[in-house]
Amino acid sequence: MSATATTERVFNFSAGPAALPVSVLQEIQDELLCYPGAGASVMELSHRGKVFIQIMEEAEASIRSLFGISDDYAVLLLQGGAALQFSMIPCNLLRDSGKSASYLLTGAWGKKAIGEAKKEGTVDTIYSAADTGFDRVPKAGDYTVKDDSAYLYYCSNETIEGVQFQSEPECPTSVPLISDASSDFLSRPLDIDKYGLIYACAQKNAGPAGVTVVVIRRDLLEMGSDKLPGYLNYKNHADNDSMWNTPPTFPIYVLGKVAKWLSSDIGGLAAMEKLNHEKSNLLYQVIDKYPEFYLGHAQVDCRSKMNATFNLPSSGLLEAFVSEAGKNNLQNLKGHRSVGGIRASVYNAMPLEGAQALASFMDDFAAKNG
């Protein structure tokens, strides 16, 4: 890597695709023309060849090891993003089941998931935070799940609104718990045994866009009908170690490197959670210091450790904030186009220095303009 390349880099608060660890990018750069021992770029390797099969197996093994995932679960590496999971889940687990599926609605991504599920069967939206602008997640007792629900679905972290479940929602043991963990997967330890299925597109904490990790309890693999489009049937992927068709080889290679970085450089998911807590706290402390100036979106106990969302008192101040932050190498802070305001995403790969720099900038900006 040239010296220029690193000095040109900014702190990138993009909500996804998002920052990746610099050391991972450097390894990829070093290996780009020749993966060690392969005589070719990793992009040029047959997915059926020994070298790539090892890359894929190691990526899966790293994810299994980080969470301690048992062999009761298959770990699939798929294409199509969360958007395809919105459909695959009800196609496999709701369609023709004679049951209804329960959904907790806490933001924009849950809403899209519900829209797709309704095409496949009956959906009970048993909790919705729509009436308060998606600023919260449910507390115990806020909803009831029928014991014979096909599954209970929720989105653990809503990136657009910046609200996050601090732990799994209550769910009867008879009902498979399903989580869209696209934006907080690998950001903290999880007890996977609590889940029927948990999935994440990679482009927040886990890697580049183009690969989606699906962890599914093996008994659920039998639920999909042979009549489904083949790609949509989880069993096809599980039976073929995610090589039912050509997998997205380069994104999987990067995912594997990020998972290894989490173990070796960070020290695992508990250490990652601690660091993520520290980073997001730096931002929320400034928001709480200037409550009339930084208008936090999420209720305090539902705040996301991944995406801090807030607004400023005027559109002029909002523009000035984005513009001056940019001059300080703090980039991609604009909120989602549907809600506006500021969204600072501090996923795994955002270094502590980045959060510190933003917190310091926010403090100065409020002191000057508040």
Added chain:
Amino acid sequence: MSATATTERVFNFSAGPAALPVSVLQEIQDELLCYPGAGASVMELSHRGKVFIQIMEEAEASIRSLFGISDDYAVLLLQGGAALQFSMIPCNLLRDSGKSASYLLTGAWGKKAIGEAKKEGTVDTIYSAADTGFDRVPKAGDYTVKDDSAYLYYCSNETIEGVQFQSEPECPTSVPLISDASSDFLSRPLDIDKYGLIYACAQKNAGPAGVTVVVIRRDLLEMGSDKLPGYLNYKNHADNDSMWNTPPTFPIYVLGKVAKWLSSDIGGLAAMEKLNHEKSNLLYQVIDKYPEFYLGHAQVDCRSKMNATFNLPSSGLLEAFVSEAGKNNLQNLKGHRSVGGIRASVYNAMPLEGAQALASFMDDFAAKNG
């Protein structure tokens, strides 16, 4: 790039994912930590940001320019590979149409496509080369397409068997012609106006695994039902410039670079076709020189310019061929596990020198062992 990196590279005859142009890999390596002006790797860029939108628009524009694709067609960049297209095509164009779809069966990929189509409606396999082991494609008069067929589907190049349509099959103008061009897309000029839909996963001639190009006539976009899983409805992707959800950003970036290389370094698709003809001819000339030793699979007038498939007189000679070729830096020559033998893939990025080296090796090997 270090000097070591290039000297370690082999001639990679993989059937896909396959060789990429070295100059493209070098550009990617140079930009890996900082895409010019972005302060971040291309993998870290939001797909909604100006920089990535320009990358995506340029990739599409390059493909349009190479073929001269008119605005009557949408160019979509999707996930899921050819396998998902096997389903998306009949989901959008056959299901509930009241029509049947016509398929020409010339190899393993066509067979898989038919399997998926049968889930969605009535399929007429109006031509099959199964009885001669998929060694040929149909001639004029070998089949009849009903005027009211939903579409006529074929696979232009069957990689496993090494047979290729030298031009489009006959098709009534009332029937949309659909081609799986996964393994010869961008290898030669095409008159896109002849097609209703033509698609290709990228990992043969066009880029890395993880992105699939779909060129679809806009009137066909209206055929998909709103009841389809959203990702499977072509209209969603066309209406959102392939950003209905997060696209596979890095594979698209590489695809764009490969398309630019085709224009600027090769000189366009006619020049590419000439070079591909030259490369494959080198191999077929040796096969024809030793017809008792190199047992070509495809009938001569159906030979693929992408994948030369042949066997040797004994399994011992086959093993020796692969092993000695490997020692000469000629790699990944084993045929598909379903048919065995040798498959030498000489896609766009295989340099003439690679085909020359293989042809020369084949000549020597036959002279010594024949």
